[in-house]
Amino acid sequence: MSGEPDMTPDETLAMDMALGALPRTERKAAEVRMRSDAGFRAQVEHWQALLSPLAEEIEAVPPPAGVWQAVAAEISPRQGGGAVAPEKRGLWNSLPLWRGLGLGGPALAALALVALNPSVPPPISVAVAEAPPALLSASLAGADGKPLLAATWDPLRGTVVLTPATIRDDAGKDAELWVIEGDKPPRSLGVIAIQAPNAHAISSQAISGLQPGAVLAISIEPIGGSPTGLPTGPVIATGKLSTV
Amino acid sequence: MSGAAELAALLARAADGDELAFRDFYDRTAGKLFGVIVRILPERGEAEDVLQDVYVTIWRKAAEFDPSRASAVTWTATIARNRAIDRLRAKGSRPTSPLEDAGMVADTAPLADTLIDSARGAASVQAALAMLDPRQAAAIRSCYFEGLTYEELAVREGVPVGTLKSWVRRGIIKMRDAMHASAVQ
Numbered sequence A: 001m002s003g004e005p006d007m008t009p010d011e012t013l014a015m016d017m018a019l020g021a022l023p024r025t026e027r028k029a030a031e032v033r034m035r036s037d038a039g040f041r042a043q044v045e046h047w048q049a050l051l052s053p054l055a056e057e058i059e060a061v062p063p064p065a066g067v068w069q070a071v072a073a074e075i076s077p078r079q080g081g082g083a084v085a086p087e088k089r090g091l092w093n094s095l096p097l098w099r100g101l102g103l104g105g106p107a108l109a110a111l112a113l114v115a116l117n118p119s120v121p122p123p124i125s126v127a128v129a130e131a132p133p134a135l136l137s138a139s140l141a142g143a144d145g146k147p148l149l150a151a152t153w154d155p156l157r158g159t160v161v162l163t164p165a166t167i168r169d170d171a172g173k174d175a176e177l178w179v180i181e182g183d184k185p186p187r188s189l190g191v192i193a194i195q196a197p198n199a200h201a202i203s204s205q206a207i208s209g210l211q212p213g214a215v216l217a218i219s220i221e222p223i224g225g226s227p228t229g230l231p232t233g234p235v236i237a238t239g240k241l242s243t244v
Numbered sequence B: 001m002s003g004a005a006e007l008a009a010l011l012a013r014a015a016d017g018d019e020l021a022f023r024d025f026y027d028r029t030a031g032k033l034f035g036v037i038v039r040i041l042p043e044r045g046e047a048e049d050v051l052q053d054v055y056v057t058i059w060r061k062a063a064e065f066d067p068s069r070a071s072a073v074t075w076t077a078t079i080a081r082n083r084a085i086d087r088l089r090a091k092g093s094r095p096t097s098p099l100e101d102a103g104m105v106a107d108t109a110p111l112a113d114t115l116i117d118s119a120r121g122a123a124s125v126q127a128a129l130a131m132l133d134p135r136q137a138a139a140i141r142s143c144y145f146e147g148l149t150y151e152e153l154a155v156r157e158g159v160p161v162g163t164l165k166s167w168v169r170r171g172i173i174k175m176r177d178a179m180h181a182s183a184v185q
Helices: A008-021 A024-036 A039-057 A063-076 A095-103 A106-110 B003-015 B019-040 B044-064 B073-088 B117-132 B134-146 B151-159 B161-184
Strands: A137-139 A149-156 A160-166 A174-180 A187-192 A198-201 A213-222 A237-240
Touching: A008 A024, A008 A039, A008 B134, A008 B161, A024 A039, A024 A187, A024 A198, A024 B044, A024 B073, A039 A213, A039 B073, A039 B117, A039 B161, A063 B019, A137 A213, A137 B019, A149 A237, A149 B044, A160 A187, A160 B134, A174 B134, A187 A198, B003 B019, B003 B044, B003 B073, B019 B073, B019 B134, B044 B073, B117 B134, B117 B161, B134 B151, B134 B161
Parallel strands: none
Antiparallel strands: A137 A149, A137 A237, A149 A160, A160 A198, A174 A187, A174 A213, A213 A237
């Protein structure tokens, strides 16, 4: 991507993102970065705010009535199953159930450390914060025990190296990585790519103090990641971190 | 109470789980958001899916809305635009149409006044766009309204993509500078 004089590459990228002009891969990468880099997110929001009055020019188009009914069915328990509540009310109270999906069952037995594929590209981020010396690794498996992905956290580089064991096709969806420590609610570590080996940069703040025994999980979410900050879609794999 | 304040109040009630307030919010804003989505995804069924997804997201995230940072319409239109562009990118490229059609700006006639909650911001953006070369302004509008990539727009305009990028980016910088200048006065 060519830059502009007087603009840093990040400013240019943030502007392109806010305008919506990035092709798919670059847009996804920028979205992932917005989740872990508050400064970059602020730049994108700055440009979004600048451009947003343009939307005033757009003519209203009345949607068909069925759309509201579908929305109501999703948000209201009285109008159909699968209701979702605003996150303020803490709908996410089914954590024990969710954790039970992979953790109590045979999936744990399938936990295995997977040797890193030497062809994995070098990690991108070099953020370091009070790095503990050990590498932590987890094999994430589905409820049937089938390994999906190996994740290794490299504290020196501030990245999680992801090595898929199975290729999944979740068209129109994103995979999101979560960490669960003890009884705390899941914390998002961002949207990840699970189609090919890659290094996923994670802010040192998000992951500092991570200990063996913490659980990593992957859920399937709408494009861009969970809209609520907690897993909303099916959890496809879980695995416990252990020292390499 | 102004339209913007009413919408913000409705969102606050929705964040507390008030479905009636959310229904009211939907009724006042859905036409606008559907307009935003349809420009990017002209296929109606697809646009309706995205609209549904957008309102479920608004319901879930209502507590995050901060009226001191953006108006309710701006906040929700940004969500709608992002979701529509995500969907557009997920399905690959789209047929292109001539710029004369695409750049055509909807007539601003009777929008419900509840929706014109940042008329000054809009006027300021339009004044800034009016200063640009008309094709430059049309290119910015095409990217913004239709969710086109630089590559797609460059093909449609028959210019090298690097030229188009500079054109659009410099145009936006000029807009920003003009808007800052007018805000200072």
